[in-house]
Amino acid sequence: MSTHPRPINEALAILEAKKRFASPAQRLEHLRWMMRGRGLDDRLIALYRSSLVHGNVFTGHGQEALSAAIGMFLKRPITGTPGDVFAPLIRDTAGRLSFGESFEDSFRTYLGKRTGPMRGRDGNIHRGDPTRGQLPMISHLGAMVAAVCGTLLARRLRGEPKSARTVGVTCLGDGGMATGAAHEGINVMAVEKLPMVLVVANNQVSYSTFNDRSFACKDLVSRAEAYGMRGISIDGTDAEECLWAVGDAIARARNDEGPQMVVATLMRLQGHGTHDDASYVPADLRARFPDCLEVAPKKMITDGVIDQAGVDALWSAVKEEITQAYERIRNEPAPDPNDEDWTAWSSTDLTAFRSGSGNSGNSGNSGNSGATP
Amino acid sequence: MTTSYVEAIRRALGECLEQDPRVFIYGQDVAGQFGGAFKATKGLSERFPGRVLNAPISEDAIAGVAVGAAVDGMRPVIEYQFADFASIGFNQLVNHAATTFWRTGRSCPLVARLPVGGTRGSGPFHCQMPEAWISHHPGLIVVSPATVPDAYWMLKDAIACNDPVIFCEHKYLYSHLKETGDPAQAEHLPMGSAVVRRAGTDCTVISYSGMLHECLSAAGKLEQEHGVSVEVVDLRCLRPLDTATILESAAKTGRVVVATEAWPFGGIAAEVVSVISSEAFHLLDAPPRRICAQDTPIPVQPDLYAAHRPHADDVVAAVLDTVRY
Numbered sequence: 039m040s041t042h043p044r045p046i047n048e049a050l051a052i053l054e055a056k057k058r059f060a061s062p063a064q065r066l067e068h069l070r071w072m073m074r075g076r077g078l079d080d081r082l083i084a085l086y087r088s089s090l091v092h093g094n095v096f097t098g099h100g101q102e103a104l105s106a107a108i109g110m111f112l113k114r115p116i117t118g119t120p121g122d123v124f125a126p127l128i129r130d131t132a133g134r135l136s137f138g139e140s141f142e143d144s145f146r147t148y149l150g151k152r153t154g155p156m157r158g159r160d161g162n163i164h165r166g167d168p169t170r171g172q173l174p175m176i177s178h179l180g181a182m183v184a185a186v187c188g189t190l191l192a193r194r195l196r197g198e199p200k201s202a203r204t205v206g207v208t209c210l211g212d213g214g215m216a217t218g219a220a221h222e223g224i225n226v227m228a229v230e231k232l233p234m235v236l237v238v239a240n241n242q243v244s245y246s247t248f249n250d251r252s253f254a255c256k257d258l259v260s261r262a263e264a265y266g267m268r269g270i271s272i273d274g275t276d277a278e279e280c281l282w283a284v285g286d287a288i289a290r291a292r293n294d295e296g297p298q299m300v301v302a303t304l305m306r307l308q309g310h311g312t313h314d315d316a317s318y319v320p321a322d323l324r325a326r327f328p329d330c331l332e333v334a335p336k337k338m339i340t341d342g343v344i345d346q347a348g349v350d351a352l353w354s355a356v357k358e359e360i361t362q363a364y365e366r367i368r369n370e371p372a373p374d375p376n377d378e379d380w381t382a383w384s385s386t387d388l389t390a391f392r393s394g395s396g397n398s399g400n401s402g403n404s405g406n407s408g409a410t411p
Numbered sequence: 412m413t414t415s416y417v418e419a420i421r422r423a424l425g426e427c428l429e430q431d432p433r434v435f436i437y438g439q440d441v442a443g444q445f446g447g448a449f450k451a452t453k454g455l456s457e458r459f460p461g462r463v464l465n466a467p468i469s470e471d472a473i474a475g476v477a478v479g480a481a482v483d484g485m486r487p488v489i490e491y492q493f494a495d496f497a498s499i500g501f502n503q504l505v506n507h508a509a510t511t512f513w514r515t516g517r518s519c520p521l522v523a524r525l526p527v528g529g530t531r532g533s534g535p536f537h538c539q540m541p542e543a544w545i546s547h548h549p550g551l552i553v554v555s556p557a558t559v560p561d562a563y564w565m566l567k568d569a570i571a572c573n574d575p576v577i578f579c580e581h582k583y584l585y586s587h588l589k590e591t592g593d594p595a596q597a598e599h600l601p602m603g604s605a606v607v608r609r610a611g612t613d614c615t616v617i618s619y620s621g622m623l624h625e626c627l628s629a630a631g632k633l634e635q636e637h638g639v640s641v642e643v644v645d646l647r648c649l650r651p652l653d654t655a656t657i658l659e660s661a662a663k664t665g666r667v668v669v670a671t672e673a674w675p676f677g678g679i680a681a682e683v684v685s686v687i688s689s690e691a692f693h694l695l696d697a698p699p700r701r702i703c704a705q706d707t708p709i710p711v712q713p714d715l716y717a718a719h720r721p722h723a724d725d726v727v728a729a730v731l732d733t734v735r736y
Contacts, residue, residue, distance in 0.1 A: 123483075160514045168482045168517040176506050184472040185507065188479020188487070195435055195462065195485065219502065222472035229467060382513040382550035384573045388603025389653055393564075393571035 059285025075132025109136025183223025213244025
């Protein structure tokens, strides 16, 4: 369902990208991350219906193929070595997991556990851990683009060698692409020629507003050229295409070929959140888009990558992983309001603070090296 | 040797760039021969190649870049050409920078330099005092130096601080305020402390930024012409407020006037009056008063502009009313 016919040199490049980024082993791993994303989202919905979740659940149904591919090609930081940076968006459950977020931390955040990375202070999709390269999104769409630019600029200023090049990825949707922050951030990404990938999921609907009221260009990828970056438009329901396109874009960024934009056309298969039944989505629009998690296993069976028994076994294993993770954290404590210091500053006493006196409240950040702040 | 307010800022920036490899400057027109709209960064890109970077006219992205760099271990200093345009970066400052430490435990040590305050003929969009709307959000530190040594030391403190600091520097003071002596040899007050600039016994006048100088002038007149002894407190740091120093002076004189160049509604002056009224009501001999700008956008025409902002004479009148209460 790609919207642009591809010339011969592009077709050859795609063949090469498929070999490098969509091998049978990579497709199997991809399917597993897609299933983990879907499985976690389904479990979170069940917890929401049991009134155990604080706030709403925002799921990635229909976006798993695109999102799961991202984390697979990013390098996770290990102690002492900076890794890549990923600022996921609302529907990136699968990508968060494939970049190293644990099921446990996802549950902890949704359930408001003190033990989670956000300690009950923030919830649902606003989770992350900067020390692990996971930048926690704020709700304001487009804001994370410039923040990822900033982390990459920081590494450039520190003299990061090309041999250890780290890459940044962030995601937006057809809705977020309409914000001023997105425009400013994408422009900086291009002006600075950063090793960065913007993954755009055009899921047809920004909350309840359809593409025709969000943008007037034929395909959002046309903006890539206007900004001065490489862009590719793909079918976001085709797992194999997502795999090679995202893998190729990240590899190009890592190879200093400049910023990249991947625009995937897909469909949001559920409401904006669990509170929304999406009854405003016309049936004929919905019918145009298959579920990537139905299509991918069938295609992989046809291609001889896996058989039905293998698919079933994968699903069982993923569901068991999720169940076990939930069981491990379900009785962990909630935060105690009496234990909170109720201050938003890291500095302790500014009436005693002078630069050079060593009294700065805490030791600050030493870079994305896995160090505890 | 004299040093102007803007020279003190430039010197502090240069020393921080020299001493700390994590520091870099990012903003509109800050690099190259131009060196910033008010020349605060003049010469720095030549001295520190690659570390003073021009940004597109993208106030949101400028702050967003600073957030990402700060979280990744750098000490970005961003310059907004005029504080008025920080409204475009408001979201990144108050929702991103301000919440990062509280949400994640990872501090966000950026400095946003905001040229604030009125200069004649500059009108509604180049004269604003943004400290009230920025201070409202927990997580940001907001400072507002009024003297040359404070411009120097407080900027160095802001860059060393692990929290995001909004550094409000007054445009009128840039070149009009010159002080003799080396600011680096002047007293280095703690960043978060208010200070008594002139001791007195009859009434306390609390102010900050450019308006401090109107208040000091008023205090001189009140002493000479009316025999009224005024204590002038310079807030210096607006968020958090040094309430101990405020209350100590209010307790000493029993009468308080708060003077600012900002709008009245929900402003820093209102906050100071609120602190005094609720914490020291029993120590007051007169109701605390505010002197603020007219509650309209800032006019261009010189006579209108002069009538819009408070002056020393307004402070004198308010103090006389207060001591005669």
